[in-house]
Amino acid sequence: MENTRNTKQKQLILEVLQHTNCPMSINDIYQKIVSQIPHIAKSTIYRNIDALLKQNLIDKYYLNDNELFYQIKQSSHEHNHYVICDCCKKMFQLPLCPIHTIEDAMKKEGFTISEHYIQISGICKECKAKHE
Ligand SMILES: [Zn+2]
Numbered sequence: 001m002e003n004t005r006n007t008k009q010k011q012l013i014l015e016v017l018q019h020t021n022c023p024m025s026i027n028d029i030y031q032k033i034v035s036q037i038p039h040i041a042k043s044t045i046y047r048n049i050d051a052l053l054k055q056n057l058i059d060k061y062y063l064n065d066n067e068l069f070y071q072i073k074q075s076s077h078e079h080n081h082y083v084i085c086d087c088c089k090k091m092f093q094l095p096l097c098p099i100h101t102i103e104d105a106m107k108k109e110g111f112t113i114s115e116h117y118i119q120i121s122g123i124c125k126e127c128k129a130k131h132e
């Protein structure tokens with residue numbers, strides 16, 4: 001009953017991601033899942049995450065020096081970008097996606113952008129205050 005088990009694991013990963021506002025790393029997800037399925041391998045989680053990405057149920061982000069983070073898919077038109085503070089690793093959501101303007105311009109050139117990532121690094125207000 002491989003399929004049933006897979007479905008259950010996927011369901012659990014989706015549940016974990018539904019209960020958070022911020023994208024989670026594989027390690028974050030693993031910590032949550034392992035408390036419910038004690039002997040689950042990290043590779044199993046990777047496999048399920050891949051399947052969920054293919055099913056278009058979750059989004060992936062490259063943050064924090066290209067570490068991958070995952071989040072439940074927002075509405076099909078909307079998506080968010082995040083930055084992580086280099087010091088305390090707190091996550092912030094960007095107020096908007098600046099790529100849309102670029103995307104429109106590229107469309108006029110006949111180029112279709114399928115995916116895009118925004119990589120921003122820096123430190124937050126609290127950490128900046130500590131260093132001043
Ligand atoms: Zn900080």
Ligand SMILES: [Zn+2]
Pocket residue numbers: 079080081097098099100116
């Ligand atoms: Zn965007």
